[in-house]
Structures are given as C-alpha cells and as structure tokens.
Amino acid sequence: MVGMLTNYKYQIAKMESVLSEAFLVIDVQNDFCPSGALAVLEGDSIVQPINEAMDNFDVVALTQDWHPKEHKSFASFYENKRPFDTVEMFYGDQVLWPDHCIQGSFGASFHPDLKDEKADVIIRKGSNPNVDSYSAFFENDKVTPTGLHGYLKNREVINITLVGLATDFCVAFSALDAARLGYQVTVRLDMVRAIDANGSLRTAMGKMSKAGVNLVNG
16 A cells, blocks of 8 residues: 655646656655664765755655554564574565554654755555565565655656665666666666665676666766
8 A cells, every 4th residue: 555645836846847857755754764773884975966956857756664553574473583584475585574664753864954845756565464565666575566656657757766765675776677667767876775684785786787778977
C-alpha cells in the first residue's frame, strides 16, 4: 500500500516549460540520518546539495518510507531474529531492519532542512505490513505500483536523476525499476549515501551499471 501527495500550487509555477527531467529524492528522513533508528553514515550531508539542485529540474518527486508499527520487514516482528538477518517472504529474501519510519513519527518525517515544500509529488511507500517497499515505483513484490510511473508519464518525463538514501537499497531499487520502465536514469553519487551491509553497495553498483544507469559524481 502506497500513498501519493501532490503539490499543485508548486506545479503550476513550473508548467510553462516542456517537462522532461525529474529529480527523484529518495527517503531523506530523520531515521536514515545520524541518530536515527537506521542511520546511514553522513546521511545528513547530502541535504543541502539536494536543496540547491531542486530548481534545476522540471519535476521534483520525494519518497517517504511510511511503515505501520508491526511491519514484517522489522526484526522485532520475529522471535530470535536480529536486524540484518534475512527471512524468506512470498516475494523472495527480505532483509530485516530495526523498527524505523513509523507512520506519523519524528523518524518518518523528512530531515528538517530538506526543502520538501518544493516537491511536486510525495510518494509514501511501505505501508502494507506484509510487503517491504524499497523502490519508488513498485513494492518489493515487483507488481504493486506506487503511482509514480503514471504521474511521471503524465508530466512527460523522460530523464530521471536520483539522489538520497540509501544508495544500495532504495536508491538502487528505484534506479533499476526506472531503467526497466524505459527512463534515462542518472544517480548522482555525490548526493547519495549507503548502508553497505555485507557488500550490498558493491552489488548494487554493479547491478545499476549493468542496467545502463549513469553513475556520476556531479
């Protein structure tokens, strides 16, 4: 289950130009920043560069992890499981996480310095307690859409630049789905940070490169 919030007032100011390029900001939330429940090293260091880049794009989209308290991707849901263990779900292997980004909590809120008011659309993902949702486009079952693809097609987006947290999970899954859907995809490596659990960063970078995602530093 996902949710989509649109900022029509901000869209109107940007409608005069032909829209073709989107800036997709993945999960820049308090729980993924220092002192958060699932903190990514230096996760907050990318906030200001992201803010500065927003005005360079026709469409700005943000994603927001939005989990219920008893999500099956949380290690706390199981007996004798710890964060970063894995379990088999109906859609494949699932990494178990610390409880994070609980709906309505401070941890689920965007970083306070992120200029989320510039977003044209906000995609909330991970609301189904039975399915995790890394990608901005589909839940982890690879079937249930978030609505972002339809929105971007309506806005005539061709190119997508991705930034945010974390490189090796939600950013990579989003980039791979975007490439599969036919977008020209770039990941700005200077505006992402990784968890890097058990070699996950190297694996994700290899998959993105193989899929034709442009990996650039600026």
